[in-house]
Amino acid sequence: MNPLRKLFKSSEKHFTGSGKFKSMEPLFDATKTFFFLPSPQNKHTPFVRDHLDLKRYMSFVILALLPVLLFGIYNTGFQAGLAQGMNYSFFKAFFIGARYVVPIIIVTYAVGFFWEILFASIRGHKISEGLLVTGLLFPLTLPATIPLWQVALGISFGVVIGKEVFGGTGRNILNPALTGRAFLFFSYPISMSGDIWVVTKNAVDGISSATALSVMAPEGETIISTLSQAGLNLSNLFLGFVPGSIGETSALCCLIGAAFLMVTKIANYRIIIGGITGLIITSLIIYLLPGGQDSWMNAGPLYHLCAGGFLFGISFMATDPVSAPGTNVGRWIFGCLIGFLTVIIRVANPAFVEGTMLAILFMNVFSPLIDHVVLRQMTSKRVPNV
Amino acid sequence: MENINTKKKFKPARGGMPDSSLIQLPMPETVAVSAMDIPYIRPKLLVKENDFVKVGTPLFCDKRNTGIHYVSPGTGRIKQIVFGERRRLKEVIISLDKTDQFIQFDHFDSDHFDTFPKTDIIKMLQKGGLWQCFRQFPSKDTADDTHIPPMIIVSLNGNDRFSPHPGIVIEKQISLFKSGLKLLDCLTKQVIVSARSDSMGKLESIKDHITHQVSDVYPSWDPGVVLYKLKTNPAQNQSWCISAEHLILITQFLLTGQYPVKRVVTVTRAQDKKPHILIRQGAPVKEIVGNFEIDTLITTGQFNGRKVDLDSHMGFFETHLNVIPDNAEEEMFGFILPGLSKPSASRTFLSCLTQTPKEFDCNSHGEQRACINCGYCTRVCPVDLAPSFIMKALSSDDIEDALSFGLWDCVRCGLCSYVCPSKIELTQILSDGIDAHYKDKQ
Numbered sequence: 002m003n004p005l006r007k008l009f010k011s012s013e014k015h016f017t018g019s020g021k022f023k024s025m026e027p028l029f030d031a032t033k034t035f036f037f038l039p040s041p042q043n044k045h046t047p048f049v050r051d052h053l054d055l056k057r058y059m060s061f062v063i064l065a066l067l068p069v070l071l072f073g074i075y076n077t078g079f080q081a082g083l084a085q086g087m088n089y090s091f092f093k094a095f096f097i098g099a100r101y102v103v104p105i106i107i108v109t110y111a112v113g114f115f116w117e118i119l120f121a122s123i124r125g126h127k128i129s130e131g132l133l134v135t136g137l138l139f140p141l142t143l144p145a146t147i148p149l150w151q152v153a154l155g156i157s158f159g160v161v162i163g164k165e166v167f168g169g170t171g172r173n174i175l176n177p178a179l180t181g182r183a184f185l186f187f188s189y190p191i192s193m194s195g196d197i198w199v200v201t202k203n204a205v206d207g208i209s210s211a212t213a214l215s216v217m218a219p220e221g222e223t224i225i226s227t228l229s230q231a232g233l234n235l236s237n238l239f240l241g242f243v244p245g246s247i248g249e250t251s252a253l254c255c256l257i258g259a260a261f262l263m264v265t266k267i268a269n270y271r272i273i274i275g276g277i278t279g280l281i282i283t284s285l286i287i288y289l290l291p292g293g294q295d296s297w298m299n300a301g302p303l304y305h306l307c308a309g310g311f312l313f314g315i316s317f318m319a320t321d322p323v324s325a326p327g328t329n330v331g332r333w334i335f336g337c338l339i340g341f342l343t344v345i346i347r348v349a350n351p352a353f354v355e356g357t358m359l360a361i362l363f364m365n366v367f368s369p370l371i372d373h374v375v376l377r378q379m380t381s382k383r384v385p386n387v
Numbered sequence: 388m389e390n391i392n393t394k395k396k397f398k399p400a401r402g403g404m405p406d407s408s409l410i411q412l413p414m415p416e417t418v419a420v421s422a423m424d425i426p427y428i429r430p431k432l433l434v435k436e437n438d439f440v441k442v443g444t445p446l447f448c449d450k451r452n453t454g455i456h457y458v459s460p461g462t463g464r465i466k467q468i469v470f471g472e473r474r475r476l477k478e479v480i481i482s483l484d485k486t487d488q489f490i491q492f493d494h495f496d497s498d499h500f501d502t503f504p505k506t507d508i509i510k511m512l513q514k515g516g517l518w519q520c521f522r523q524f525p526s527k528d529t530a531d532d533t534h535i536p537p538m539i540i541v542s543l544n545g546n547d548r549f550s551p552h553p554g555i556v557i558e559k560q561i562s563l564f565k566s567g568l569k570l571l572d573c574l575t576k577q578v579i580v581s582a583r584s585d586s587m588g589k590l591e592s593i594k595d596h597i598t599h600q601v602s603d604v605y606p607s608w609d610p611g612v613v614l615y616k617l618k619t620n621p622a623q624n625q626s627w628c629i630s631a632e633h634l635i636l637i638t639q640f641l642l643t644g645q646y647p648v649k650r651v652v653t654v655t656r657a658q659d660k661k662p663h664i665l666i667r668q669g670a671p672v673k674e675i676v677g678n679f680e681i682d683t684l685i686t687t688g689q690f691n692g693r694k695v696d697l698d699s700h701m702g703f704f705e706t707h708l709n710v711i712p713d714n715a716e717e718e719m720f721g722f723i724l725p726g727l728s729k730p731s732a733s734r735t736f737l738s739c740l741t742q743t744p745k746e747f748d749c750n751s752h753g754e755q756r757a758c759i760n761c762g763y764c765t766r767v768c769p770v771d772l773a774p775s776f777i778m779k780a781l782s783s784d785d786i787e788d789a790l791s792f793g794l795w796d797c798v799r800c801g802l803c804s805y806v807c808p809s810k811i812e813l814t815q816i817l818s819d820g821i822d823a824h825y826k827d828k829q
Binding site for chain 2: 034039040054057058129130171269325328379380386
C-alpha cells in the first residue's frame with residue numbers, strides 16, 4: 002500500500018467521528034482528497050459519470066495561469082532592473098521577481114484558506130476548490146510592491162464578503178478575486194492605482210513608473226507618440242515588458258491562457274470573444290469620433306487591447322462561470338458589455354484609469370438579470386408544456 | 388422519410404457493442420413480473436404465494452384503474468412475492484413448470500382492426516396485460532384509455548445505445564409489425580415511426596413505414612426527444628408512445644389470443660461482444676448475464692437504467708443489461724493525470740484526442756459541490772433544457788418556473804448528471820420534480 006495512503010488511513014480516526022481533531026475534519030478531508038481523488042459508487046441513475054470533476058476543472062484554470070504567472074515574476078524583476086538602469090540577466094530578474102511575488106501568493110493562499118476552512122468547519126461542508134483559482138488570480142492583479150498586510154486584508158474581504166456571506170463557491174454574485182482587488186483599490190489607492198511602484202532591490206524606496214493607461218499626451222502630441230516615447234510601444238505592450246500589476250502586463254501570455262481555456266472548454270469562448278469584439282468595436286467608434294487626440298480616446302483598438310488588464314480580466318476573471326451568466330446568449334451579451342464598458346470607463350472617467358475591473362464587477366451584478374431575460378426569451382420559443 | 392437532426396455532439400466511442408447474432412437462453416427455473424419498471428403504478432395483488440398460474444393469469448392490477456392487468460409470463464406456482472422499501476411491490480416470482488399452459492383470450496381472425504369497436508380492443512389489451520405498452524406523455528404513465536392521442540410515436544430503438552437491434556427483433560415478424568401499424572391508425576390520426584440512422588441497414592423491408600430517421604447521437608431516438616422535435620402545439624404534449632417490439636406483441640396477442648412471452652435482450656460489458664439473446668419475458672438477470680465478476684454493477688441502461696441485482700428478473704420494459712465495473716480505488720493525484728483512457732464529454736483529458744472505446748465505470752470520480760453554472764448540462768441536453776436552472780427553481784420550490792423552463796419535456800436521459808463536474812444528481816432532481824408534480828395533479 003502507498004505509504005501516504007497508509008498515513009491518511011491511520012490518522013483518519015482522529016479527525017472523524019469522536020476523534021480529537023473533529024473540528025479540523027474539513028482540512029483533513031481537503032488534504033486527503035487532494036492526494037487521493039474520492040470515487041464512490043454512484044447511488045442514483047445514471048450509474049456512469051464523467052471523469053471531469055471540480056478539482057480538475059479548477060486545476061485547468063491554474064494551468065492556464067502558469068504562463069502569466071511565470072512571466073509576471075520575470076517582468077517584476079526585469080522592471081526593477083530597468084528602473085535602476087541595469088539590465089538583469091534572465092535568472093537574476095526571475096529570482097528578484099520571485100522574492101516579491103511568491104510571498105504575495107503565499108499570504109493569499111494562507112489567509113484565503115484560513116477563511117475557507119473556518120467557514121467550512123462552522124458550516125460543516127467540504128472545502129471548495131474555488132479558492133485554488135481565486136488565490137492565484139488575486140495576487141496577479143496586484144502590483145508587486147503591495148504591502149503583505151494589504152494582501153491579507155484584500156483576500157479576506159474577497160473571500161468573506163465576496164463569497165462566503167453568500168454561501169460559498171457557486172453562490173457568490175461577484176468574482177471574489179476582483180472583489181478583493183476592488184476593496185484594496187478604493188481603500189489604498191496610493192499603492193494600487195495610477196502610477197505603479199516598480200520594485201527596487203530593497204523596496205524601501207520604490208521608483209514610480211507610469212503604467213500605459215495613466216499616460217496623457219502633452220498639448221499638441223498624440224497619445225501614441227507619447228506612449229512610444231515612454232517605451233510603451235505596441236510590441237512592448239503585447240509582449241508585456243512594461244510596468245503594471247504582476248499578471249496583467251503580457252497580452253501574449255493572457256492570450257495563450259485564454260486559448261488553452263477555450264480549447265479545453267473550461268472557459269466559455271463566448272465571453273472571451275464577445276469581450277474582445279465589444280472592446281474593438283467600441284474603441285474603434287471612439288477612435289473615429291473627432292477630438293481627444295491627446296487621450297486614450299484616440300488610442301485605437303490595438304492599444305486598448307494590449308494595455309492594462311483587459312485581456313487578463315476577460316480571459317480569467319470574466320470567464321468565472323459562477324459570476325457570469327449561465328445562458329449562451331447571456332454570455333455573448335455579458336462579454337460584449339464588458340468590452341464596451343472597459344473602453345468607456347477608460348476614456349470617459351479620468352479617476353479610474355483601469356476600467357476592466359469595474360466593468361467586470363458591474364456586469365457580474367447584472368448577469369442574473371441577463372440570464373433572467375434570456376431564459377424568458379428562450380422559454381417563450383418552446384411549445385408550452387405545463 | 389424525414390430526418391430529425393440534432394446539434395448535440397455527445398457521442399462516446401462504442402465499446403462493447405453487441406454482436407448481431409441471436410442465441411436462445413434455455414428455459415429458466417423462475418420468471419417474474421417486476422413492478423419496478425412500471426412508472427407510477429400502485430399495484431394491487433390478485434394472487435397469493437403458492438397459487439397456480441398459467442401464462443396470462445393476472446398477477447396484479449393497478450389500483451388507479453383495476454381493469455388494467457399485469458399477467459404471468461409463465462406456468463407454475465407463485466414462488467415468492469418480493470416487497471421492497473415501504474412495502475412497495477418489487478416482483479412476483481413464479482417457479483416454472485415443464486409444460487406451458489396458456490389462458491385463451493378473445494382474439495380477432497384478421498387484422499382489419501378498423502372493423503371492430505375501439506373500446507373492445509382496449510378492453511382486450513387491458514385484460515391481456517398489454518395495455519401498459521402504450522405510454523402517455525409527458526409523464527410516460529400508462530396511457531389513459533379515455534384520451535384520444537394526437538400522435539403515437541413508434542420507436543424502433545430501445546432506451547440504451549446498445550439496446551437490441553430493431554432488425555433482429557422484428558426480422559421474422561414484419562407482417563405483425565405492419566398489422567400493428569393498422570391498429571395504431573384506429574387509435575390516432577398521426578402515427579410516427581422513428582428509427583436510428585445506423586440501424587436503417589437491416590430495416591429495408593419496412594423502410595416505407597418509417598416516417599422519421601433520427602441521428603445516431605444518444606438519446607435522439609428516445610420517443611420523448613422525437614416528440615420534442617416534432618410537436619407544434621401544446622395538445623401534442625399528451626401524445627402516446629410505444630416501442631416497435633411491444634407493438635408486435637400486441638398484434639400477436641390480438642390475433643392469437645395468447646399472451647406472447649418471447650423477448651430479445653442484449654448484454655453489454657466493456658471489451659466484450661455478446662450476441663443478442665432470446666429470452667422468456669421476466670427471465671432472471673443472473674442467467675442472462677452469465678459469469679459474473681464481483682465489483683460490478685448491473686443496470687438496465689448505461690445512462691438511464693435502473694440498478695438491478697443478481698437475484699432480480701427482467702422487467703417488461705427492459706431489453707438491455709449493462710455490466711459496469713466498479714473501480715473503487717482512489718487514484719493518487721487523479722485530478723491532474725493526463726487520462727488517456729478516461730471517458731469524458733469534456734476536453735480536459737487526453738482521451739478526447741483518440742477514438743478508441745473507453746471503459747465506463749460506476750464511480751463518481753469526485754465529490755458533490757455547489758453548482759458553478761458551467762453550462763455543461765445545457766450543452767448535452769437533447770431537448771434544449773437548462774437543467775441547472777430547473778434544478779435551482781425546483782430547490783427553491785418554484786414549480787411554476789421549473790415548468791415554464793420546460794421541465795416536462797425532460798426525457799430523463801441522464802446526460803446532465805453524467806457530465807456535471809459538480810456531481811449534482813440533476814437527473815434525479817428533475818425526475819423527482821416531474822413525479823411530484825404529476826402525483827399532485829392526479
